[in-house]
Amino acid sequence: MQKDIRVDQFILIFILHHKIMKKLRKILFLNYAVNLRSREVHRIKTLHHNCHLEKIKCKVYVWPIIAHILCRYYGYNGCWWCFREKDTNGKK
Numbered sequence: 001m002q003k004d005i006r007v008d009q010f011i012l013i014f015i016l017h018h019k020i021m022k023k024l025r026k027i028l029f030l031n032y033a034v035n036l037r038s039r040e041v042h043r044i045k046t047l048h049h050n051c052h053l054e055k056i057k058c059k060v061y062v063w064p065i066i067a068h069i070l071c072r073y074y075g076y077n078g079c080w081w082c083f084r085e086k087d088t089n090g091k092k
């Protein structure tokens with residue numbers, strides 16, 4: 001039997017189901033928010049009002065290392081407003 005679940009999705013689903021982390025994310029340094037639909041990564045520290053993070057329903061909060069791994073190896077894209085150094089859309 002083939003395992004269809006991808007490693008990056010497994011990590012994100014794992015974090016998503018720990019809703020208690022939402023309250024603890026500042027303590028746990030979950031400084032990055034990932035939009036699973038658009039595969040876009042937002043940085044909480046430099047969050048811009050154009051990010052509309054409150055409108056993203058399908059999002060999870062991750063550690064910086066996971067955000068960088070997703071951008072580097074899984075084709076995720078940094079937000080142009082708040083995480084521009086990982087943006088690959090070329091909207092410059």
Ligand SMILES: [Zn+2]
Nearest residue numbers: 042051079082
């Ligand atoms: Zn953003």
